Amino acid sequence: QSVLTQPPSASGTPGQRVTISCSGSDSNIGGNTVNWYQQLPGTAPKLLIHNNNQRPSGVPDRFSASKSGTSASLAISGLQSEDEADYYCAAWDDSLNGAVFGGGTQLTVL
């Protein structure tokens, strides 16, 4: 049972916009920034979004994210086949004094 809650799966067709939610609590998302990671099959995770909504250099602007209260969401617009991956949200948890990840969302491009 992950501290941050994500839907286990999401799907969309090429060109569509999909969103992935991440729900937490006051001790994690509510009081700290949220980061998002993309893990392509068989590879190491990659930082997709940091500081709630900032894209590292090289990440397409098709990827965006937001945070409100104790929830966050990742949006992918103009869905492409290469976006098929697992997506994880993460935040620091002040009660656990450690970082926590969501359980991950497997995105399928139909």
Added chain:
Amino acid sequence: EVQLVQSGAEVKKPGESLRISCKASGYSFTNSWITWVRQMPGKGLEWMARIDPSDSYTQYSRSLQGHVTFSTDKSTSSAYLQWSSLKASDTAMYYCARQVRSSSSGFDFWGQGTLVTVSS
């Protein structure tokens, strides 16, 4: 270019000891934290610990309960994850990642992962 290069896959028996490594390059090793993340087969990412290479101060996941040890060597810009007695449940992919010293930063560079298999 920032790189984290991890040691190769390991196959061990229960009760054996093991140390895996993560060698950093392309940045000042002591200016950023090193985080370790576990991914059990077919499962999600799990934060294990964060270590400050400048003074080896480590923050652990409570679930580890002292089962593993984390360390760094500033002279070789390397971080280590060590077990004294492996269990079958330690079978997983282990990743190291860099985190810039900032409360809002993420894990911006990752190693390729080290697969540890523990089986009798």
